[in-house]
Amino acid sequence: MNIREVAKRAGVSTATVSRVVNGTAPVGARTEQLVRAAIERSGYYPNTHARTLGTGKSHIYGLIISDIENPFFPELVKCFERIAVEHGQEVLIANTDYKPERMQVCVRRMLERKVDGVAIMTSEMDPELTQMLSGRGIPMVFLDTGSVGKRISNICIDYGSGIDQAIDHLTSLAHRRIAFVSGPVDLASARIRREAFLMSLRRKKLKCSPDFIREGNHRFDGGYAAMIEMLKLRVRPTAVLASNDLTAIGIMGAVHAAGLRVPEDISVVGFDDIAISSFMPPPLTTIRLSRAEIAERAFTSLYGASHRGESQGSTHTVRVELVIRQSTAPVRP
Amino acid sequence: MNIREVAKRAGVSTATVSRVVNGTAPVGARTEQLVRAAIERSGYYPNTHARTLGTGKSHIYGLIISDIENPFFPELVKCFERIAVEHGQEVLIANTDYKPERMQVCVRRMLERKVDGVAIMTSEMDPELTQMLSGRGIPMVFLDTGSVGKRISNICIDYGSGIDQAIDHLTSLAHRRIAFVSGPVDLASARIRREAFLMSLRRKKLKCSPDFIREGNHRFDGGYAAMIEMLKLRVRPTAVLASNDLTAIGIMGAVHAAGLRVPEDISVVGFDDIAISSFMPPPLTTIRLSRAEIAERAFTSLYGASHRGESQGSTHTVRVELVIRQSTAPVRP
DNA sequence: ATGAAAGCGCTAACAC
DNA sequence: GTGTTAGCGCTTTCAT
Numbered sequence: 137m138n139i140r141e142v143a144k145r146a147g148v149s150t151a152t153v154s155r156v157v158n159g160t161a162p163v164g165a166r167t168e169q170l171v172r173a174a175i176e177r178s179g180y181y182p183n184t185h186a187r188t189l190g191t192g193k194s195h196i197y198g199l200i201i202s203d204i205e206n207p208f209f210p211e212l213v214k215c216f217e218r219i220a221v222e223h224g225q226e227v228l229i230a231n232t233d234y235k236p237e238r239m240q241v242c243v244r245r246m247l248e249r250k251v252d253g254v255a256i257m258t259s260e261m262d263p264e265l266t267q268m269l270s271g272r273g274i275p276m277v278f279l280d281t282g283s284v285g286k287r288i289s290n291i292c293i294d295y296g297s298g299i300d301q302a303i304d305h306l307t308s309l310a311h312r313r314i315a316f317v318s319g320p321v322d323l324a325s326a327r328i329r330r331e332a333f334l335m336s337l338r339r340k341k342l343k344c345s346p347d348f349i350r351e352g353n354h355r356f357d358g359g360y361a362a363m364i365e366m367l368k369l370r371v372r373p374t375a376v377l378a379s380n381d382l383t384a385i386g387i388m389g390a391v392h393a394a395g396l397r398v399p400e401d402i403s404v405v406g407f408d409d410i411a412i413s414s415f416m417p418p419p420l421t422t423i424r425l426s427r428a429e430i431a432e433r434a435f436t437s438l439y440g441a442s443h444r445g446e447s448q449g450s451t452h453t454v455r456v457e458l459v460i461r462q463s464t465a466p467v468r469p
Numbered sequence: 470m471n472i473r474e475v476a477k478r479a480g481v482s483t484a485t486v487s488r489v490v491n492g493t494a495p496v497g498a499r500t501e502q503l504v505r506a507a508i509e510r511s512g513y514y515p516n517t518h519a520r521t522l523g524t525g526k527s528h529i530y531g532l533i534i535s536d537i538e539n540p541f542f543p544e545l546v547k548c549f550e551r552i553a554v555e556h557g558q559e560v561l562i563a564n565t566d567y568k569p570e571r572m573q574v575c576v577r578r579m580l581e582r583k584v585d586g587v588a589i590m591t592s593e594m595d596p597e598l599t600q601m602l603s604g605r606g607i608p609m610v611f612l613d614t615g616s617v618g619k620r621i622s623n624i625c626i627d628y629g630s631g632i633d634q635a636i637d638h639l640t641s642l643a644h645r646r647i648a649f650v651s652g653p654v655d656l657a658s659a660r661i662r663r664e665a666f667l668m669s670l671r672r673k674k675l676k677c678s679p680d681f682i683r684e685g686n687h688r689f690d691g692g693y694a695a696m697i698e699m700l701k702l703r704v705r706p707t708a709v710l711a712s713n714d715l716t717a718i719g720i721m722g723a724v725h726a727a728g729l730r731v732p733e734d735i736s737v738v739g740f741d742d743i744a745i746s747s748f749m750p751p752p753l754t755t756i757r758l759s760r761a762e763i764a765e766r767a768f769t770s771l772y773g774a775s776h777r778g779e780s781q782g783s784t785h786t787v788r789v790e791l792v793i794r795q796s797t798a799p800v801r802p
Numbered sequence: 803a804t805g806a807a808a809g810c811g812c813t814a815a816c817a818c
Numbered sequence: 819g820t821g822t823t824a825g826c827g828c829t830t831t832c833a834t
Contacts, residue, residue, distance in 0.1 A: 138827055149805045154829060164803055179601070184581045185518040185527070186827035189810045194518070204547055205744065210537040214564070226578070229562060231547070245559070248517045268512070356748040385748055392750030411538065415689040415718055417725030417750060471811055482821045487813060494814095497819060519811035522826045 137180050146174035157182060188250060196226045197438055198246040198254040202234050206382055207410040215431035223439060236260040243268060253438035259325030275441030277434045280325060289437035289449040291430055295332040298423035298456035302405045303336045305458055306375045309466045315348035315373035317362045317383050329379050348373050352383045359386025367394050374467045381406035381413050381422055399465035409459055419461035429454045470513050479507035490515060521583060529559045530771055531579040531587040535567050539715055540743040548764035556772060569593040576601055586771035592658030608774030610767045613658060622770035622782040624763055628665040631756035631789035635738045636669045638791055639708045642799045648681035648706035650695045650716050662712050681706050685716045692719025700727050707800045714739035714746050714755055732798035742792055752794035762787045
């Protein structure tokens with residue numbers, strides 16, 4: 137069932153059917169009725185590939201993420217998708233699995249599918265790949281990396297502020313031995329968070345033993361393993377800040393496995409505020425990073441560039457905010 | 470940059486370029502070199518829309534899921550996608566958000582994109598929509614619903630066995646007052662699990678107060694709310710079985726919020742074994758349902774139908790298995 | 803307001 | 819082994 141068939145049934149030309157379907161030009165009331173009836177009867181729906189081929193616009197945005205298994209991303213995907221659908225766009229999701237080298241495959245897929253724009257929500261991006269996209273005039277938006285430019289926007293996260301809030305909170309509870317479990321340090325985003333932590337500590341004039349800085353992998357098991365190691369220390373931290381909530385939950389698991397309790401023995405703070413965090417026993421104190429805001433900004437940037445011809449990219453900073461729950465408590469005397 | 474441009478640069482016809490790119494017919498070694506060089510220099514990559522339009526095959530499988538925010542699904546998506554990519558297929562994901570009425574939109578998207586097959590991993594499916602797909606010869610595979618037919622396969626989950634194992638385990642720990650928190654009862658899959666629970670109890674000659682059967686929503690908050698209510702009962706359950714892990718985690722959160730402890734005061738059993746479950750404090754006893762197996766079966770069914778012309782669908786049962794961790798313990802004397 | 807027809811980029815059948 | 823060419827289904831001038 138294609139447009140020609142519909143046209144035949146309605147006794148009009150394919151052009152007219154196209155006009156009715158897309159509302160691109162006025163059509164006589166009677167004609168429109170005929171066409172709509174024919175569409176209805178035949179169960180016709182347009183072939184998007186043919187449409188894309190004809191117009192050069194796919195009405196698809198690419199969304200590149202690090203790891204669909206990290207709940208942060210499904211929440212982001214859902215928001216992005218909702219907004220996209222409201223604007224008649226589809227979303228093509230691609231995963232890098234935290235492996236920067238997989239980016240190339242992702243970009244190629246985007247190119248092959250002729251996406252109208254790409255939101256790159258991983259912090260690693262090879263300039264050469266950026267060039268492949270921008271060279272073809274495809275709008276892009278980055279999370280926390282990359283510089284603004286022609287059709288290139290950037291969403292910044294104020295890690296520093298979030299981590300400062302967390303450290304303030306912990307020190308106000310009399311914590312002095314504060315540890316940090318980072319993401320994989322070969323990722324820029326993980327390094328940025330770690331630097332922010334060190335900076336914040338320095339500002340508070342707290343010193344930090346290298347034993348208290350551990351590398352995780354942004355997943356449960358990384359946090360778990362890092363904490364198990366840290367618990368073997370002769371002098372343990374009284375509080376741990378994690379690079380994301382998954383890591384924090386892994387840390388809580390390790391504390392529990394060691395027969396200790398959160399927050400009585402050790403306080404834990406996460407980063408992201410994924411849905412599960414507020415339901416953990418105990419609910420996790422964490423730095424909230426709004427997926428909705430990121431998704432909205434990302435979409436708006438792309439849409440502005442691809443539909444309203446805004447060629448100049450922009451920067452937008454999304455705020456973060458400490459959410460105090462029950463995984464943090466005063467240090468025990 | 471298109472195939473004609475490449476052909477021109479290589480001094481060959483577009484057909485030859487196509488043959489090189491797809492390996493569909495032998496090409497002279499020298500010619501091939503020329504073509505590859507031209508492709509390299511020009512950064513050419515084929516336009517999938519044009520390809521789909523020409524051949525009628527999109528090399529895309531649709532994957533319809535209930536809720537991308539339920540970690541069960543991202544894990545399933547990831548497996549499915551990995552297998553698909555290995556076979557040169559792409560994946561188009563669509564969400565119903567547990568709303569059967571959203572299925573129609575999902576199906577339409579599948580049709581518009583001319584998918585080569587659809588895996589429907591939600592348990593609700595309107596026969597009319599099934600007909601829209603099957604009428605166009607699109608292979609389908611269902612999870613736990615729908616009957617097998619022409620190009621329609623089915624993956625069955627042995628809920629009964631899983632729940633029997635869980636009940637056996639709990640009764641062996643001397644539990645007698647066992648409660649159940651289901652998914653939304655307007656979903657068939659939720660009802661099936663609940664029925665399996667009641668059946669299993671009957672088999673054990675345990676009676677079950679209606680107060681101990683609660684409705685959740687397959688998310689944290691549903692489990693949390695249901696448990697808060699149940700804790701108000703004069704006679705409380707000593708163990709709770711949840712329809713999925715998210716619900717179980719919500720239940721654990723509620724138990725904690727009430728100042729009680731899992732498993733000392735109340736045992737909790739989940740269903741699915743999502744990644745987080747083994748890192749919970751305490752690690753969750755749950756009925757494991759292999760996403761990898763479901764994904765593999767789903768893919769294989771579709772691939773058989775769309776690439777090897779197997780027109781007869783099949784049924785496959787995936788096993789489930791109780792994983793005993795630390796959220797269950799003997800009932801207190 | 804409507805129709806005829808020229809592409810969009812690719813593949814595949816056919817001819818050489 | 820290689821080239822020519824007719825579509826695939828749609829949109830979009832350009833006529834009328």
